[in-house]
Amino acid sequence: MNLHQYAETHEVTNQPPSLDGANLYRLDQPLQEWSRRYGAGWAEARIDAYGALAGGPLMAAGFLANAHKPTFSSHDRYGHRIDLVEFHPAYHELMRTAVEHGLPSLPWTEPRAGAHVARASMTYLHTQAEAGSGCPLTMTFAAVPTLRLQPELAQYWLPKVLVREYDPRNVGDQHKAGVTLGMAMTEKQGGTDVRANTTRAYPVGAPGPGQAYELVGHKWFCSAPMCDAFLTLAQTDKGLSCFLLPRHRPDDNRNQFYIQRLKNKLGNCSNASSEVEFRGALAWMVGEEGRGVPTIIEMVGMTRFDCMVGSSALMRQALTQAAHHCAHRKVGGRLLSEQPLMQNVLADLALESEAALALSLRMGQALDQPEDPQQAHFARLLTAVGKYWICKRAPAMINEAAECMGGAGYVEDSILPRLYREAPVNSTWEGSGNVQCLDVLRALSKEPGVLDALFAELGDGHGDPRLAAHIGKLKGAFADTADIQYRARQLTEDIALAVQAKLLLEAGDALVSDAFIGSRLNGGGRVYGALPRGIDAEALVARAMPVWSA
Incomplete structure (x- = not known):
């Protein structure tokens, strides 16, 4: 009796073919029509190209990035504090592809009719492949209007924000052509009520917009803690104010920015969300003192x-x-x-x-x-x-x-x-x-x-x-x-x-x-x-x- 014939018990039938490699833009007639309708027809070739990436290599990277969650190390093996979050290479592939195609920068570098629509259309395709990488991409994109409120900070930071170069190295911003930005507003006692924040900001020298401060306090949610800098809120004598806090100081040393732990979340697993403390972290005031929320x-x-x-x-x-x-x-x-x-x-x-x-x-x-x-x-x-x-x-x-x-x-x-x-x-x-x-x-x-x-x-x-x-x-x-x-x-x-x-x-x-x-x-x-x-x-x-x- 040949038992080998029983190794295959059935034929696989009535299953849909794989969608792997599908161009998500070409599958989506509504996206094609609405993006053109609202002025992004000039970017159709770019959106189409991103649709191919989203349905192909980025979709595969999304599965890998979620299967291998980011990991946090507070210290190296010698006992030095490092506050390092490490990501699977697939996550970096997602980030690099998005940055190089202008997802955080397109409307700011090409301010023409339909630019926000074109960028939103590509973001729409990217998010279908993997949503967790969207957090630092969105915050980098969204920080631009706020940074422009403080010209001397914008002069240094915006060229690095807007360049289409992704650099995930754990080094100071002065060594990078391209940076990503995050945000840290929420504190445990206030949540949405940011006016209840207790983090304090102390001027290093002269106070006021564009000046250096040291921040002492905590943030219950700081998303994407490996970004190069963060917009955050802290109290001064005139009330809640906005600050830009880099992860490294100008002397190339680590800033006094300490990750307590990563959040164990329902979803958004490829993205690192964290609790952090500022222990005299150096930051620069953005906008008018006491007007942090606006x-x-x-x-x-x-x-x-x-x-x-x-x-x-x-x-x-x-x-x-x-x-x-x-x-x-x-x-x-x-x-x-x-x-x-x-x-x-x-x-x-x-x-x-x-x-x-x-x-x-x-x-x-x-x-x-x-x-x-x-x-x-x-x-x-x-x-x-x-x-x-x-x-x-x-x-x-x-x-x-x-x-x-x-x-x-x-x-x-x-x-x-x-x-x-x-x-x-x-x-x-x-x-x-x-x-x-x-x-x-x-x-x-x-x-x-x-x-x-x-x-x-x-x-x-x-x-x-x-x-x-x-x-x-x-x-x-x-x-x-x-x-x-x-x-x-x-x-x-x-x-x-x-x-x-x-x-x-x-x-x-x-x-x-x-x-x-x-x-x-x-x-x-x-x-x-x-x-x-x-x-x-x-x-x-x-x-x-x-x-x-x-």
Whole structure:
């Protein structure tokens, strides 16, 4: 008897082909259309090239970087304090690729129409491959407006921030052409309430903007502690102030910046988040003394924008995986993507993904027009609205996408578990949901021009009576100021849906806009897959994800 014939017990069938090597840009018709619509057509070749990287080598690097988490060593083997965080080479590959393609720098080095949209589009692709590296990339990008507030610091630091050279060596910034920047604001006793911070700053000589101080205190969250410098907050005699704190001092010695431990987080595993102490750490004041929050908020606005882009990216990759699986997997002899109920679910996920992308890139378009007061006011509001709504929608949407794949979406061999664990960080980082909703109220009530900018953007509903009615109700809700803080989440949601509906209508694709408005503004289902009758679900799925085979 030949027992060898039983070594193979079955033939592998009914499995989708691998997506390895797919160009994520070419799979994504909505991204192609929205990036062009908002002025990034000139960068299409760059975005396309990054789509190939994101679906190929960066996707592979993302799995490696998450399998091999960063490690922390407080001392070397001789007993010297080193405060060193080490990363897997795959993480450095992700960082190097992003920096060399201008993800932290493009809008600042090429300030032209569509630059923020182009950079957001490439970030959207990068994040689908791996999100943890996005933290230092985002902070380096976002620090530029704050650094520009202090010209003498900007003169030294900005050339190093904006050059497309990644240098992860543990050496002083004076030895590097390119640097990355981080941020450390949160303290354990205050959290979001940074005005409760207790870290103190003591002037080394003359006090004031641009001057040297020594900082004493702690930070409960310091993300990416191997960055070359950090924007941070500390108290002076005039109140909370903003500082730039390098990891090395000008004499090439280590700064008095001590890592206590790395955070053990739900997700975002390839990125090192830490607790740190400043024991007389040398830093330089940025902006006006006592005005630390308004100074650093220049950075926070940009990081919140990236939370929108990042959550949209996670949603898109979840949709890509689910749609690809269903396009090749048969149940009962029929492809899942041909079965009406699954089409309903996938079409609903596709609507959510495209609406999130549209809102994010519309924000990019507003940022590309800083001299236009209308756009500046609208961006101010959209930052908080989009950060709240898109980041809130992501976890449930990714969960539904994983369910489309059954058990295959629940195992670590797929990317879905990582996407799901990653999603909550964007709704928490840079201000959780309530913070964003209260910021919406603050902007609308205390900043002249913001409310007018919102309703100028929405107009009369772009000819759709359902949207027009929704806008009318929204105006009434703002006119009624009773218990408005209690209602802040509902108001923010209503703004988000109104803007998303308007953007989709304005784009002119009735297939998408009618389905979105019919399901979101007309009391649709409470779960995905409850689209009303009359929607061409099959066409929506085809638009979102063309069938692809290796």
